[in-house]
Amino acid sequence: MHSHWNENQIHLRGRLTAPPSVSHFNHETAYFLLPLAVRRLSGAEDRLHVVAAQPMLEGVTLEPGAHLGDRGEVRT
Numbered sequence: 001m002h003s004h005w006n007e008n009q010i011h012l013r014g015r016l017t018a019p020p021s022v023s024h025f026n027h028e029t030a031y032f033l034l035p036l037a038v039r040r041l042s043g044a045e046d047r048l049h050v051v052a053a054q055p056m057l058e059g060v061t062l063e064p065g066a067h068l069g070d071r072g073e074v075r076t
Helices: none
Strands: 011-015 021-026 029-039 046-055 067-075
Touching: 011 046, 029 067, 046 067
Parallel strands: none
Antiparallel strands: 011 029, 011 067, 021 029, 029 046
């Protein structure tokens, strides 16, 4: 039987490489761009841009070098 879980999910752990910057606003909510360095099992490092709504970031350390974990959707 086919699983109905969303195949568009991603789980990341990485290091913030720069301070967050405002990406855009939607319905009066600010969305921030977080540049994240994610190390592969091979040791190579990918640089990804994670977008998160301001309410999701409350209480999170957002200084360059901070280690973050993220779970969300892949969008292109």
